Amino acid sequence: MTELTNSPRILVIILNYRTPQMTLRAAQAALADMEGMNAELVIVDNASGYGSAGILTREISERGWDQNNRVRLILSDTNGGFGAGNNIGFAAGMSDGSAPDYFYLLNSDAFPDKGCLPRLLQHLRDTPKAGFAGSHVRGEDNLDHTTAFRFTSIAGEFEGAARFGPITRLLRRSVVAPDLPTETARVDWVAGASVLIRGKMLEEIGHFDETFFLYFEETDLCKRGANAGWECWYLPHARVVHIGSVSTGMKTWERIPAYWYASRRHYFVKNHGRLYAAAAFLAKLAGGAIHTTRCALTGRPRQDPRGFYRDLMRFGLGLSLERPQQLSRRPVSEEKS
Known part of the structure; x- marks a missing residue:
């Protein structure tokens, strides 16, 4: 004892x-x-x-x-x-x-x-x-499951959104996951x-x-x-x-909820300042444009949730996503049984 x-x-x-x-x-x-x-x-x-x-x-x-x-x-x-x-x-x-x-x-x-x-x-x-x-x-x-990461950065946001081999190799030290x-x-x-x-x-x-x-x-x-x-x-x-x-219901999300965008913005502004946060926002949009263009040219399915970049843009500009119900998490099937 x-x-x-x-x-x-x-x-x-x-x-x-x-x-x-x-x-x-x-x-x-x-x-x-x-x-x-x-x-x-x-x-x-x-x-x-x-x-x-x-x-x-x-x-x-x-x-x-x-x-x-x-x-x-x-x-x-x-x-x-x-x-x-x-x-x-x-x-x-x-x-x-x-x-x-x-x-x-x-x-x-x-x-x-x-x-x-x-x-x-x-x-x-x-x-x-x-x-x-x-x-x-x-x-x-x-x-x-990937659970060990690098801190995200402007370069990491760009690489993660682009998902393009040559860019990943060039920015290998910035890959977040x-x-x-x-x-x-x-x-x-x-x-x-x-x-x-x-x-x-x-x-x-x-x-x-x-x-x-x-x-x-x-x-x-x-x-x-x-x-x-x-x-x-x-x-x-x-x-x-x-x-x-299980408790967040993330696997069944049709679109990313507003609190994800809010958390992302708060992290960058808090830890790096508003100018850095704006640059990271633009880097993600630029990387996403590369990914979207490649998918359109090759016929590959896009890997982003529905409306992701539109919502990212709206949230980045301070506009409402018009989905306030997603600010709270929904009950899952276990509780309905």
């Missing part, structure tokens, strides 16, 4: 939005990986409605997870998005009132393999300047589906910027960490299965 008490304190945070059964599955996988560690789990229900809170409360009690505060459920009054929901978890701390040494963010549709969290923890303990450690993420089809490292490596930022974060770093740089409703909030947090001298690492041997886009 003394050994466990003296080990690092870890708070696992799972954010639920209208996927209670999926969240319970993620919690069960996390609890199995937390075995033998000085760790607790907090589930933050992000104002789901649709009976989520009742399902989670009942299941946590019936499974005995609430014994010794192993699992706590926190109900948010509002849905402020991914960052705001996780900030509630950050603020909760350990059940005895102490501050965690590390926070592990796990998506509600992500399920750690045995040994994932211990590997992430060991890396942060062995690497004093590491503020983030992200895991390898794969789908249920066993295909890799390069091939995944096969060994543990430093990267600019990692996705928030499965990431261990050092508490000391958060005390220094602060929590998520709640201006971001969804998307770019992890990029911004890692950017602030990098600016303060903290490192971000990707660990391919710490692994999770991730279904992806």
